[in-house]
Amino acid sequence: MVTESKDYDFRGIERRWQSFWEKERPFKAGGSPSSPKYYVLDMFPYPSGAGLHIGHPEGYTATDIIARYKRARGFDVLHPMGWDAFGLPAEQHAVKTGTHPSTNTQNNIANFRRQIKALGFSYDWDREIDTTDPRYFRWTQWIFLQLFRRGLAYVDERPVWWCPEMRTVLANEEVVDGKSEVGGFAVERRNLRQWVLRITAYADRLLSGLDGLDWPDSTKRMQAAWIGRSEGAEILFGLERPSLGGLKVFTTRPDTLFGCTYMVLAPEHALVDELTTPGQRAAVGDYRRRAASKSDLERTDLAKEKAGVFTGSFAVNPANGVRIPIWVADYVLMGYGTGAIMAVPAHDERDHEFATRYSLPIVAVIEPEAASPDGVGAKLPYTGDGVLVHSDGYTGLGWREAKKRITDDLASKGCARHSVNYKLRDWLFSRQRYWGEPIPIVWVSAEDYARAAALLGPALPAEAVSYAVDGVARFALPLPEPALPLELPPVQSYLPSGTGESALANVTDWVDVWYDCTTGRAVPAAQPKPAGSAWMRARRETNTMPQWAGSCWYYLRFTDPRNEDAIASPEALSRWGTPDLYVGGAEHAVLHLLYARFWHKVLFDIGAVPTDEPFTKLFHQGIILGEDGEKMSKTRGNVVNPDAVIESHGTDSLRLYLMFLGPLETMKPWNLRGIEGVHRFLQKVWSDYVGEDGRAHPKIADGAKDPEELERLLHETIRKVGDDIESMRFNTAISQMMIFENALHKEPRVSRATALAFIQVLAPFAPHFAEELWSRLGAPGRAASAPWPRFDPKRLAAAQVRLVFQVNGKHRADLLVPVNLPQDEAVALAKANERVAPFLAGKTIAKVVYVPGRILNLVAS
RNA sequence: GCCCGGGUGGCGGAACGGUAGACGCUUCGGACUUAAAAUCCGAUUUCCGCAAGGAAGUGCCGGUUCGAGUCCGGCCCUGGGCACCA
Structure with missing residues (x-):
């Protein structure tokens, strides 16, 4: 195993230990x-064709250090x-x-795996x-069916980007400035039938659950802003044509009701025509x-002038x-509140x-409390708090008080109620794409659905999911669980169908079938x-997830x-539960983390998981900028390739440098020179x-008694590195190790x-290096499996x-003194000190501030 | 516009309210070398001073405190998020 090489041959060393880990699976x-268990998780990557980016190993190194430390x-x-x-990229490539x-x-996965393994991370690869x-997405589909059964998945017409030239739906990121990113064709909004998940049903729990999270x-x-809870009232305004009922609005300011001088409906509001x-x-x-x-962009994003038209x-x-x-x-949005507002221009x-x-008239009904006595009100519009006038x-x-009283009084007359609204919208869950999990649903006629309902019972939602095509209603039937996974059929072309559906729509034999609703079996409709009574004509869902x-x-x-048999066994879930630490980029602060919390809560509600929050502790690593201080990008040519760094300096140096760059959570620029510093540190330790003989250096002696100062520094280092790992301050942990090495070197x-002991604290950071030195020194077992060294608090105290x-808060001198020096002796020493004395000459000491072991401040005048 | 971060040497960054600039990079000097690289030793905030030493200094202005990079108030710059949500 061990070579006799005298030099720090990082390439050989890293290769050797990686193959050892590959074989032994430690x-x-x-x-x-x-x-006790510890579950530490990285946000798993999308394996892009470009390979690993330097940002990946940043977070992964941090979690790897913690994983190795926790094992120790x-x-x-x-x-x-x-x-x-x-x-999408894989589909576009296809x-x-x-x-x-x-x-x-x-x-791409093979390439990512190779690159990640080259970094020496201590992943349990048996769990990849x-x-x-299909063995994975079978359960993604299963979870979808649980949502479906509970009425949390439904279909609705939603606007999407449609490119007439390409005859395809585009994702938001494929549309740039109103044109398709590829080809630059014009795009337009078009309504398409979409699957939508009712995440809004969980809005209050997603909001209140944030309180207990260490994020x-x-x-x-x-997340709280995204959920956007606001409290107010729904108020019913009368209409002149009583047959239309009333006009309901949502407002957070019922106290300003007397200042309402007009109303506004969103253009899509159902009453617009009749009014x-x-x-x-x-x-x-x-x-x-x-x-x-x-x-939507044009309607909301642009800071345009407000315009509208009177209904009469x-x-x-x-x-x-x-x-x-x-x-x-x-300027009134149909998607929020009731799509109508009471306008209070003041x-x-x-x-x-x-x-x-x-x-339009502007009537002020709120005066600031500190309104001037001459009766001149605040400058309008005034949106602050105050007292009601003209009301x-x-x-x-x-x-x-007025908010509550006005709402209550109107409520008693039946034309208002207290109400809560959320900005959060339901989650558009379907894509008109091939490369995604097929949605395990088939569409059948009303009669067939009734027949299926009798056979399937509780697998169906309380309220059937349906939509009409050419005036004929179609009903959604879930695939029975044994029919999962529903795999993607082979297709001639991966291009979308041209009708707004995915490529799956063209696979006639797969889409149009005779279908057994109890088993999920299907044969081509041709x-x-x-x-058998369970067979019926069905068309498969062509959207994917x-x-x-x-x-x-x-x-x-x-x-x-x-x-x-399950997403995971109850035993596994009770053993490992949810991650104790989750590390990933802040760009997922809202969507991924909110969606996952939503699913987790649903799984909790159906008894599939024992807790109701997935990620109790979360940490975001900061992004690494290019050497020019700009975001790394191919066009700028400032991208750092981990493979090249590993080749030139080794993985251990790369890991160390990524952690030494600065605090994990901050944005920081890469610096090619900087890596020399940590590399030199390893060389020095080596x-x-x-x-000379490639074995333990003669200065390392079995019986040697270390000087007290080195011993103290070792214990300080063990303590600080441990504390810093626990609090994820890896940069200062490395500084401390450098300080120790500088002392040891002397x-x-x-x-x-x-x-x-020093090898041990270094091991989580530079595992190959540590393993090599461990075995060169002939230590038993492996550095990775040795228990973390203990520090003795008694040794820390010098x-x-x-x-x-x-003197008067200014540093004048310092002196080595016994730890528990009494104050009067300290003062005496100060007065006698040749550096201090001149600043006291001719003055009296008015006050003495003494912090033993730290500072003595003489206030003199 | 609203909500959050962040402004410390030439650079990345350290500093329980207690020596500002740890550690590393850079640069400069020295040793080794025929020489260079590597390595080792030392210096490296600014200003004044031959030196001993002194003064100033953590974006700007003010405050609290024996003592402020750190706490408070007001500005400026910068990065990110949200953005007609009634």
Whole structure:
């Protein structure tokens, strides 16, 4: 195993230990069932064709150090890796080359695996998973069916980007400036039938659950803002045509009801047609058409001027019976609240802008508490707190009180209720793509659905999912569990069908079938219908799932990756549970982390997992910039390739440098020179540990007694490196190790015990290097399996400490003194000190501040 | 516009309210060498001073404190997130 090479031959050393780990598998999880468990997880990568980016090993090195450290501390560690392998690039590659996307995907995975293994991470490779593996996505589909059964999956018409030229649906990121990214063709919005997941049903739990999580505050805030809970009231305004019922609005400011001078409907609001008077019909129709042709971006993103059109109708303010005009304007969104608002231009900036443009009345009903006595109100619009004015019986009330009273009073008349709204929208879950998990649903007629319902019972949602095509209703039937996984059929072409469906729509024999609703068996519809009462004509769902699906639950699968009967066994889930630490980029702060929390809560509700939050502790690594301080990108040519660094300096140097660069969570620039520093550090340790003969250096002696200072520094280093790993401050841990090495380097002799202990603390950072030195020194077993060295707090305390003397807060001198020097002696020493004395001359000491072992400050005047 | 981070030497960065600049890079000097590289030793915030030493200094202005990079108030710059959500 061990070579006699005198030099630090990092290439040979790293190759040797990696093949040893490959063979011996020392990092298998579950080896010590009686030990406490520790589950540390990286966000698994999308295996792109470009290979590993330097940002990947940054987070992975951090978790690997923690995994190795925890093993040394006696934990049974689960540290897995896998592939989030569905995704658009593989499909685009398939479209271009005509080869199946899985071929390309598997090639990319092989490359990623090779690169990751070259970094020496201590993953349990026996647990590797791949979201495109049918044995994996079988359970992704199973989870979808659980959502479906509970009424959390439904279909709806949703706008998507459609490119008429390419006859295909484009993802948001494929559309740049209103044109297709590829080809630069015009794109438009088009409504398509989509699967949608009812994540809004979990909005309150997703929000309140954040409280208990050990996550970066900024990430929690982002999720909270995304969920966007706001409390207010729904208020029903009367209409002049009673047959239309009323007009319901949502407002967070019922206290400003008396200031409402007009109303606004979103252009898509259902009542627009009926409220439009004949004289306004042309104008309203025109406005609605123009609004419809705008994208969401144009409607919301642009800081454009607010515009709208009057319907000709009026509503009645339920508070005071005042008649107010109803307008249509696209600054009101159909997707939020009721799609209609009461406009209070005096106290809302948007309404104020609109009212000003169209000369609508502006009535102030809130005055700041500190309003000037001369009766001049605040500058409008005034959106702050205050006291009500011009509000009949409510005048003089504070706004908080007024919100409640006005809502309650209207509620008692049946025209209001307290209400909560969320910004969070349901999750658009389907993609018109080939390379994704097929959605395990078939569509049948109303009659067949009724027949199936009798046979399937509880597998169906309480309310059937259906949609109409050419006036004929189609109903969604779930595949029975034994029919999973539903695999992707081979296709002639990976191009979308041209009709807004995926390539799957062209596989007639697969899409149009005779279908047995109890078994899920299917035969092409072109063949004769098989005998049996459960057989019916069906068309398969041609949408596939988005890339988020597979990553929503993969952390559960790692606990039991080969289970064929469940997502994971109850035993595995109770042993490993959820990750104790989850590390990944902040770019996933909202979507991935919110979607996964949603699925996890559903799985909790159906009893499939024992906890209701997936990631109790989360950490984001910062991104690494190029040497020019700019974001790494191919076009800038500042991309650092891990393979090249490993070749030139070795993995251990790369790992060390990635951690030494700065705090893990910050954004920091790469510096080619910097890696020389940590590489030199390893070289230095090497030359202190390995002698001319390639064996242990003669200065490392069995019986040697270390100087007290070196011993103290060793214990300080053991303590600090351990603490720093626990709190993920790897850069300062490495500094401390450098300080220790600098001291060790100066010693002519050092004890073997000290030498080995230092190797141990270095091992999680530079595992190949440490293993090599460990065996060169002839130590028993492996560095990776040796228990973490203990530090002795008694050894940390030096007998002498450096006490700083200050006069009026300014540093004047310092002196080595006994640790527990009494104050009067300290003062005496200071007065006698030649550096201090001049600053005290002719002054009296007014005050003495003494922090033993640290500082003595004499306040003199 | 709103909500969060962050501003410390030539550079990356360290500093329980207690010696600002640890550690590393860079640069400069020295040793080794025929020479260079590598390595080793030393110096490396700025200003004044031959030196001993002194003064200033953590984006800017002010405050609290015996003492502020750290706490408080107000600005400036910068990075990120959200953005007509009523």
